[in-house]
Amino acid sequence: MENWISALQLNISETQILTEVADRYSYSFDASFGEYLPEVVVQAKSKEDVIHVLKVANQHNVPVYPRGQGTCLSGGPLPVHGGIVLDMSKWPEKIEVSPDDLIVTVSPSAITANINSAAEEHGLMYAPDPSSSKVSTIGGNLAENSGGPRGLKYGVTKDFVLGLELITPEGEVIRTGGRTIKNVTGMDLTKLIVGSEGALGVITEATLKLMPKPPAVQTIMAVFDDVRTAGKAISKTLTSGILPSKMEFMDQACIRTVENFKPAGLPVDAEAIVIIELDGHKEALAIEKEQVQKIMEEIGATDTILPKTQEEADKIWYARKQVSPAIAKIKPTIVSEDATVPRSKIPDMMDRILEIKQKHNVEIVVFGHAGDGNLHPNVLCDKRDKEEMKRVELAVEEMFQAAIDLGGTLSGEHGIGTMKSPFMELELGEVGLDMMKRIKDAWDPNNIMNPGKIFPEKGQKLVLSDE
């Protein structure tokens, strides 16, 4: 072991190589479950650092786990087999906007929200807005192909990537794609790398697409006395020629929890609310908001609220943001899922979740980006209660199955990581998963890049309790 550590030290400053126990423990976790102690943490600050780490690791067969700010909800950066955590977050942040080309070139360490702020200075925007965007690095977003509320209208991270620079597992530099919207030169390796969860190499630079920033936004809140109607209203809106930028859903449990936590004037008797944001030109919004209001009323919303001032609108979005902290007050452990279904199946999925909740006697609240079918059923539990966690594991497994049965997917935006890998075959089939594995084997013959993720290990099952 010492051999490879001293090999690392040859070309990288010792201040960037952390071996103290306290430091190693500090990179043993992310925002999901489990902790695994790495032997070393290397804080890469240049392309050369990454090349050196990968060459040494490849030569000595040591696993490498790229990590941004560790906000991952699926275990992406966890060093499950020990080895090297490659901290990319201390790389000097570079954000170079080219307004004439409507693109931005960024370092892997760039904070997602900072990219959007830099774009806004030129009247542009970087649309993907995962809820951790003020913390997360673009490197992590690219690896996990992150989404966010605006995904409904604008798409997710992969829809904004034009080109990448990647260090291969063997320590070679490649560039994929470029700086143009149209580019059909060869196979699309860019799309392959985005969302590959660090299994194919380390991204060291990205060129991203920007778009004009909409000049105005309009918020609408619709109130429903049953969940099915809310689901129908969402589908109806989307098939009426209107594409809102956000359509967020909250069930009654969420509404009441938020109101108990920090009262925001939400209707506590409602079974569900849908919060809509339209964006575009003021004149267009004036027409669209009326259309949306009409649709909501026709389909059976008990009330629609159009905030008159920015303050009132902010209050509604603030309430939406309070869901996570509010539910954290009920029970300490939150298993946040992101199984996603075709939009028309939202009401069916809601029914299935209710059944699962009753069957396993677990507490589940549902909120999320309903407009794109990406619900977040959150299971509230206590990971110290082993018996409860067993029931939670069963409930989560059944939610995955339900999503797949309805033509959906295991993960809309969080990624597979360690948590969902046991269910991959369920969705992809044996051959589908094998083809994916063959790509991985060809890129990374020694399997050093982020092993233990995406692909299930022999006999691996979903485990949410510590031991």
Added chain:
Amino acid sequence: MSSLQELQQKINYEKTIDCVQCGYCLPVCPTFETMERETHSPRGRINLVKMVAEGKADIDVLEDPIEKCLGCMACTTVCPSNVQYGQILEGAKDVVEQNKQKSKPQKGVENFLFDSFFPSKGWMDTLGNATWLYQKSGVQKVARKLNLTKIAPLNMEHFEKVIPDLPSPKERKKRANRYISKRPATAKIAFFTGCVMDSMFFETNKNTIHLLVKSGAEVILPKQQTCCGALHAHSGKVDESIELAKANIKAFEEEQVDYIINNAGGCGARLIEYHHLFEEGSEWHERAKKFVTKVKDITQILVELDQIEYTKPVHKTVTYQPSCHMTNVQGVIEPPKQLLNKIPGLTLKELKRPEFCCGSAGTYNMLQYDESMKILDMKMEDVCSTKASDVVTTNPGCLLQMKLGIEREGTTGEMEAVHIVDLLAQAGPVGKWEKETRG
């Protein structure tokens, strides 16, 4: 009870479970920014506390990360899960303190600081007077020349230069224990003088009383009051801090007052959390709760009473460095800015990152000098870019640190650090009621 269970209780293990490790605290943590590793972030520290409490790691791993924490609590303001980081930190400090075999010089210095320097009423005047004598007698100049100040413990040489000129002992003695001008008074107020404030910033305390009187209040200075205990708690001396809390609760119960006012963000943050020190339902908990409801910062009460007009223009551009404990623990954010905006002629230019700690953090700048200076230098960059002539603060620690920052930047003479109360006092405060009685 097993020793692990005992440890878990002491270290507030239960509170660590609330952390979902989302990492939202990372962008606001000054030490995560300057020390560049997760180990020195709130999430990293909570994780280490959890590891230790679960018996997975040795207590030693906590020592450095916990001691390097400023305790600025910026993380608690952004935490979406409402994790009680303050209580985790204090528990961890307590455990670290008991675990470590301290090096002798540090122990000597800490004992001096905590047993003699901060807690008693007697020391306040003594220290103030000694400092005054030192300044007036010319010893200061000689000592500076001979570099004698370098021998003083805890990097005192850096701080000694920025201690303000102090009043004579005679002046100190002149201060009364009760002030009233307007009858009936608008409110009955007990003034918590604070120890550092009363020794080093005696003038500021005088101005505080002046502003309260101008607000039409009756002001009482309870004699038996003592140190708030914040610095003790932040250094893992929990038992001592509880004793001090009891002494203060008792001292301020003697007269029926409407408010207990302080002018030090750090002290105020401690005072409003006194009830957390006692078991719920206990007699002391009840008494503490009554105490806590009356505690307010001077800026809050001035805004609330709204009895003063500022008649003398102050033609300056100033910036405001909020006290972290005032922002993140007391939640007092707007009142200081509201008051500054009342001063005619004054322009307030806000910092880009007001919530970023200045690195003073109680005794942090003495005990962790190098780390503190890295943070201060970042703060000063922000301060200098406002091109303000004055940095306004609301806490003695921040005030001294800002003075030190100005000294380090070499802008002494061009820039000044000032307590908000002193700036308000310069602006010709006149009670609205005074006008009425005259008119």
